[in-house]
Amino acid sequence: MSDDHSVVQLGLEFSLLSVLSFGGMSSAIPEIQRVIDLHQWMDAHTFADLYGLGYAMPGPNVLVVSLVGFHVAGALGAAVATLGMSAPSALLAMLVVSIWDRFREARWRRVIQAGLFPVTVGLALAGGYLITIAAAHSWAGYALTLATVFVVMKTRISPLWLIALGALLGVSGLLT
Amino acid sequence: MMSPVDRIPDSQRPRPSLLKLYWAHFVVGATGFGGSIVWLRHTLVEQYGWLSAEEFNEGLSIAQFMPGPNVFNLMAAVSRHLRGIRGVIVSTVGIMTMPFIFVLILGSLYERYGDLPAVQHAMHGIAPVAAGLMLAFGVKTASSPSLRNPIALVSVLTFIAVAFFRVSLPVALAMMAPLGIAIAWRRIR
Structure with a gap:
């Protein structure tokens, strides 16, 4: 191609x-x-x-x-x-x-x-x-998606903080 | 009939230069984390007074009624108040300048270092959060009061067709839009 x-x-x-x-x-x-x-x-x-x-x-x-x-x-x-x-x-x-x-x-x-x-x-x-299916590499990934949905529905926290938190969690190796 | 929208009379409307228009949109694009529409409203209505709140809202309803990305539709819809088609082009290039540079930088970094374990691990955290943001948006719109039975059935069928059977958008629209419109036809007077 x-x-x-x-x-x-x-x-x-x-x-x-x-x-x-x-x-x-x-x-x-x-x-x-x-x-x-x-x-x-x-x-x-x-x-x-x-x-x-x-x-x-x-x-x-x-x-x-x-x-x-x-x-x-x-x-x-x-x-x-x-x-x-x-x-x-x-x-x-x-x-x-x-x-x-x-x-x-x-x-x-x-x-x-x-x-x-x-x-x-x-x-x-x-x-x-x-996107959820594509993003998750383990059950921890699904859990992170669910937790994000919950936090977004219940609080007014900026999505940017959640993205940064996700990156940190990822680098820690917990999600792989 | 509602009264026509509250417009700024053309004689009183500040007439921004194309450069000023570019700069205003450049700032919106460079700072607008998490959706540019809120920042656009602040800049065009409150900060510069180029549009009245009603004019902005009217542009937003047109943008949301039409297909395509809402931000660009919005800028096109209010263009008659802001230097016409040249204004649209200048505004669009302005709002995309910084984001596009970020695309080139982050895109290159991803192509180059995406295979590194540390980067992959970070993405394993970023992508599920982004998925959650998208899902939460879907859930929020699904909780809209206008989505009652039986029209909610259209949402469920669309979801099943697209998520599970991977039906293409043209086919999904051809099947579901007539169904939704038929139900709405009976409800709306």
Whole structure:
């Protein structure tokens, strides 16, 4: 597989995902993992690692796409994947703005939004499930994921601290 | 009908230069750990007053209604108030400058040292926490009051199809969106 070829594939796959990912990035995660499998871009553990790295840096949550692009085809891959994921939907959003006032209160618009919402919830949960499976290297990994869910639901602690704590626990060798 | 959103009259709106727009978004991108939208609101509405709160919220509803990453959709949706398409490009490049440099640095480090035991061990801790953050987000949205029976069934079916049967997103949407919309059609007047 030549590098040019994978850059083109990155652009095509993420442009398609851009206009299908209702609910934003969290809805896109299962499809990103499926596409990665399909093209054999990386194994599931590597994708879970990149997903984790995306949390460890500042910026929008689209960065997991940039990291996937970088892993597949370097800096150009990162740029193409990010642009593919963002530009088509942003253009659509710009087009919709001009007619938004006419239909924002329309029944059909509210029906579509309400009808898509449960789909986005199912997609986000599926993404969480798939990343959990991919991230855990032992039962301790699953326990850490569960503990994180619990802490996030019960407290207002910044996710950054939890990521740092996870890294420390990992380096201590408890999770391997 | 609701009244139109409370807009800043164009004669009173501060007109930021493209450079200023770039810089404001650069700072948001460089500091916005854990989601940039909160920081965008603070910067555009409170700090600079380029947008009214209503204009920002309107942009956010459009961004969330449309597919794609919410942050970029949001910047596109408010562009008519902020220097149009040139403003969108400048803002997007601004918000991504630092994060993209981080991608290049951390990505290279991962490619180069990812096989080292210490790095692998750290990732074995970081990835499960990130998975937990994603799962918690899913659980939080699933507890939304608008997700009652029978529409919650659509979430369950979507989850099973995508998580267990690895159905692709286009197919999942083609199966589940009509079902969800049909149920919503009966409920929403």
